[in-house]
Amino acid sequence: MIKRILPVALVISATLAMGQTTPKPKSTTGKTAAKPTASASPVNLSQAIPTDPSVKVGKLPNGLTYYIRKNAEPRNRAELRLVVKAGSVLETDEQQGLAHFMEHMEFNGTKNFPKNELVNVLQSSGIRFGADLNAYTSFDETVYQLPVPTDSQRVFRQAFQILEDWAHNATIDPAEVEKERGVVLEERRLGRGAGQRMRDKYFPVLLNDSRYANRLPIGTEQVLTTFKPETLRQFYKDWYRPSLMAVIAVGDFDIKQVEGIIREKFGRIPEPANPKPRTEYTIPGNKDTKVAIVTDTEQPNTIVQVIYKREGVKDKTLNDLREGVKRGLFNTMLGNRIQELTQQADPPFLGGYSNYSDFLGNLDAFTSIAVAKEGNVEKAIRAVLNENARVKQFGFTPTELERAKQEFLTNVEQAYSERTKTRSASFVEEYVRNFTDKEPYTSIDFYYNFLKKEMPGVKLTEVNELVDQFIHNDNRAVIVMAPEKDKDKLPTVEQIIGYIDDAGKGLTAYEDKTLDAPLLAKQPTPAPIVDTKQIKDIGVTEWTLKNGVKVVVKPTDFKNDQILFSGTSFGGTSLYDLNDYTSARFASTVTAMGGTGAYNQVQLGKFLAGKQVSVFPYISELNEGVSGSTAPKDLETALQLLYSYFTQPRKDADVVKGFLSNQRSALQNQINTPTPARVFQDTVQVTLGANNPRRQPLQPADLDKIDLDKSLKIYQERFANAGDFTFFFVGNVDEAKLKPLVEKYLGGLPSTGKDEKFRDLGIRIPSGQISKTVYKGVDPKATVQLVYSGDLNWSPENTTQLDALAEVLEIKLIEQLREQESGVYGVNASASYSKNPVPRYTFRISFGCGPENVDKLIAKTQELIANLKSKGADPADIAKFKAETRRETELQLKDNQFWLGYLQNQFVNGDAPDEVLREDQQLNKVTVDSTKASANKYLGANYAKFVLLPEKKVEAGK
Structure with missing residues (x-):
């Protein structure tokens, strides 16, 4: 994987992340030298920044550095890194791209883990390839990432053996080099496009023709296509040496034991007698x-x-x-x-x-x-x-x-x-x-x-x-x-x-316009909790308030300063006719832009400065609701803001006018110069949406249909009845303190007593066989997306079987399309499913490749699916799926975000809230026969094939 190949500023697109981040709580953000500044504090500013005493740092006789820290979050887990202070800037002309290629080869055979055995071993221990097990190469360093469980000493010690093998035991088998050559070339192909072509032109200017300007980590096609294994071995020999390496271990373990393992395994790596000088390159x-x-x-x-x-x-x-x-x-x-x-x-x-x-x-x-x-x-x-x-x-x-x-x-x-x-x-x-x-x-x-x-x-x-x-x-x-x-x-x-x-002529000073007023013009009239239920096995309390509002609370100790919350009810844009669809679609967006109550959007941001409060109203197709987060100390402010968004929507025509103006311009840019990816995804969306008007790409003319007053009215309608809302609170919640706040701010919300439902719009992926080929773009690259869909008998067993099917198929697709065919860099198989408006599933397979390989790789994919249908999954792959799922669930059960999403889904779908505790029962039902049945059931007749190819060149005279 390539990482940090560009300064952050240079990867910007039309969509900007506008928020400014505050420096992380470490020693620094940025690096400006300055003379000591006078301070009223007795702190001696000339003192060195003290290092964290919780970190055990050492250096072995051969020069390797290590960092060890005991940390129990998450429990029974450790994060391991092998850091090599060698990246693409150290390559010779004949090695351009080989620092990154070496990173790939570490997963294709080492002394103790031949060929792809390393990936198989880790997957069997519940570690996902790509998601968990990964690495990246930049200009100046290569970093190998290995998160591992610590509750198995065998797996934990094995992980350090893997790190040691990466450090000096890569085999660099010529046959494996040839296979991986195609994979890396495919990764390079994925990076092609307008951004790459323009970067090639401006990088020498920006970086002043320095070494960085002509040593992009992905390298050159010429080198990647023709280099000899000996050239790669030379890079490994020159730069993978102890004095340029660090081993980092942070996790739930014994520090002395880990230090002993590091000394044992890495102390035996010899430092070269005459190491090649490691030049520190600069940009003049x-x-x-x-x-x-x-x-x-x-x-x-x-x-x-x-x-x-x-x-x-x-x-x-x-x-x-x-x-x-x-x-x-x-x-x-x-x-x-x-x-x-x-x-x-x-x-x-x-x-x-x-x-x-x-x-x-x-x-x-x-x-x-x-x-x-x-x-x-x-x-x-x-x-x-x-x-x-x-x-x-x-x-x-x-x-x-x-x-x-x-x-x-x-x-x-x-x-x-x-x-x-x-x-x-x-x-x-x-x-x-x-x-x-x-x-x-x-x-x-x-x-x-x-x-x-x-x-x-x-x-x-x-x-x-x-x-x-x-x-x-x-x-x-x-x-x-x-x-x-x-x-x-x-x-x-x-x-x-x-x-x-000439910037700065005729300017006036900035005026900091703030507002000093209560967030709520009128305090709500509380409504008491009239019913309480306990779901003890998952530690959940359910309250029903007099106005009909339901509140689901799960106190946790996962975070000290975090409370996550949401609220949802049925309805959404589905209740509005097509003439009002665009106004409904943007109703929550344009209304929230007005701020709330007496505060416009800018004033509200200033009012909330220094508070850990985030609240966002939304209206989707089937639901409306709010989502938010806060710290315990700011919980009341968060609930006041939530109440205000329900009861005090605010219109700001100027802000909305500016927003729509910008949106029109951005959409027009996309129409004037449509990117291949945009055209392809639009085609997929429209086709799978059965060409329904609500599944069409947004056009500038659509924005002209937005009536701000109509949007505000729709917003008020959607939030006029809180009586059919269910709210969820997860985190460091004190129920005794939450209860009066809930009664005041949620109990005080308006209620009509009606229980609204969404409207089924009848939009389904068309049945039968569909094939669409899009010709767009000048680069010799293709994108493939295969989609299976259909009705679903909604049950935990069936959704688990779908997840298993996706995982076992992806494992085989990686083995076949990447490792055997060398035809792709990555391939994804995923299953999604929903109960509303009717239970349906969608199964997607996607990958990028060379145009010349599209038919071959689709055929290989269909062969793997046919094999699943006839024989079922490999038992080893099923075991990997179960191990990965169990490991992932262990972490999720200690995560507030998981519980918020899980509880909301369970209550909205009317499913058992404690179903997660029965996951093992569902996993035990995944067998060779069940994957065979699932493949036949879900990978069937409703099949859509989408292919993106470069534009066809018209021959002269035609």
């Missing part, structure tokens, strides 16, 4: 502004990125830690301002952000990005750059800083309160970064206490001054990506530089 700076304007026939929108690069400094001292806090505050405040620009009647862009973070190699960067609306590059980038300039000219406001501090501290407080519940996977990533990038790691206890002391002393002037460090004229790069059809409309290099240099 540039005094001028580098500009790359690239276009492509399959690029749907215009994206502008302005990147201010600067030397990154490794954090070492407490002052560095404090500087990271300042950068986090800066990012949060600027991000909030830019997000507000999208909440205007005429937003200047489809999306945008400015953010300081690490970049690549030795660099950090302050990056501003805008997705242009109607291709208007100037308007989009000026809008983002003007917000940067506004900070430069006027700074942030005291109220903005106070809210940002509240948000920052709240996030760290939450991490602190969960310190005994933190999952092992969260820790291992910190130690990986420490080994690869020298990023220090400290304990959440230290960080939280440090923050409490230092945060009050962070002055507004300090944060405002950061903009001068971030924005500068040297070492600057501008990347413009646009549709090929708009090539002649794009600004010149000189014009683009002019936009940047």
Whole structure:
């Protein structure tokens, strides 16, 4: 797997994640050096950042480093990593792509696990290939990931043998190399497209022709097709050596035992007598502004990125830690301002952000990005750059800083309160970064206490001054990506530089508009709980309130600071005729955009700053409801917000106008330059939806059908009757404290006494045989999707059999299509099913491949299905399915999110709430004969085949 091959800013698309993240509770976010800042705190900021004492760190005589930490979340599990400080930048010209190829070969034969035995062994222990067992290669490192159970000493010790084999016992069998060559070429094929073609053009400009510019981890087709096994062996010999390796183990185990195993197994790996020097490559700076304007026939929108690069400094001292806090505050405040620009009647862009973070190699960067609306590059980038300039000219406001501090501290407080519940996977990533990038790691206890002391002393002037460090004229790069059809409309290099240099003229100071008013204009009239039921075997209480509202509560101790909740009832858009469908479809979206009560959307966000509260109303086809999360201390605020969304919907015509304007522009871009994937998925959706109007792709003209007043009316209708709602609360819930809040805020909701149902619209996947081929795209790659469907006799036994069928078939598809045919990088088989509007199942098989292999691989797939129908599944594959399912369920039963979704599904479907406790009974019914019967039952006559192929080239003269 390829990971982190691009700076984060460069993988952006038309859909932007606009939220700004607060730095994680570790030593740093970003890496700016600065002089110590005066503080009222007695903390000596010149001191080194203390490492977390809970981590046992050591180095073996051969140079291998290890990190060990005992952590009991989840119980009986451990996260293991082998980190090799060797990636694609170390490749010679003849080795381009072989760092990543070596990663693949580690799963294709080692001294103690020949060929694919390693995968088989782990799957038999309940570890899924891909989902659990995985690895990634980047420019500078290769990391192998192995989550394992610790309640089996045999499996646990075996896992360390696997790590050791990866470190120095790969066999690199020439026959296996030839088989894997096709798999890696298929992975490379999957990465082809507009993004790759444009990246190949702008990377040398952005990265200043450095080593990083021509060492993408996927490599070159020429090398991958022709390299000799000896060339791969040389890379393994040169760079897989103890001094460049770390073993990381975090989990529910005995530290001394693990340290002994590591010393035993890894201490015997010899360090080469004359190791090849490990060069630390850098990206040189540039005094001028580098500009790359690239276009492509399959690029749907215009994206502008302005990147201010600067030397990154490794954090070492407490002052560095404090500087990271300042950068986090800066990012949060600027991000909030830019997000507000999208909440205007005429937003200047489809999306945008400015953010300081690490970049690549030795660099950090302050990056501003805008997705242009109607291709208007100037308007989009000026809008983002003007917000940067506004900070430069006027700074942030005291109220903005106070809210940002509240948000920052709240996030760290939450991490602190969960310190005994933190999952092992969260820790291992910190130690990986420490080994690869020298990023220090400290304990959440230290960080939280440090923050409490230092945060009050962070002055507004300090944060405002950061903009001068971030924005500068040297070492600057501008990347413009646009549709090929708009090539002649794009600004010149000189014009683009002019936009940047002229930013900030005629600006006025930002006005921080807040509202000081109660969230609820009128307090609700409570209704008491009139009935209580206990479902003791799963620890659930069910309340019925006088107004008809039902509440299902499951207190857990899985998280200290988390309560998840939802509420749902039948109805949804199904109750509205086609003329009102679009207004109904967008009703919850456009209504929530108005805010609630006296608060508009921006003011509501400011009101909730520093609170752990999230509430979202929704209207789907068959249901309406709310979903949310909160901390115990903010539970009442969350319920007030929920009550407000039910009873105080708010209309904001300007915000909705801006939203719809942006949506029209984005949809028009997709129509003007439809991507192959979009055209293919639209075809699948329309075909499986029987060409029903409600299954058509959204068009710009559809948005014109949205009547805001009609949408608001529909929203009010859907939430006018809480009496047929069921609410679910899972997490650190104190029932005694929850009860009066439920009676007040849920008991106070309006109720009509009616019990609404959804309307069955009769939309079904067409029966019989369907075949559709889509010709779109210029790259020589194909996508295949095979779909089986039909009616389902709803029962836990049948859904378990469907899941088993999907898993055993996927195992065989991977073995045949990937390992034997070398025809795919990945293949997926999955079953989905639902009880409403009528019980139905859908079974999908999907993969990407070369166009020339489509028919062959479909035929191989059908052979495997025919074999399942005649013989049933391999008993070993059934055992793998059972082991994986049991291991997964062990984790799910300790997860709040699982229980929330599970309980809602069980109650909505009218199924037994305690069915999960009988999973073993259902798994025991999965046999060779049952998989044979299931294959014949579910992989039958209702079969749809969809294939995406490149556009046909018209020969000259025809």
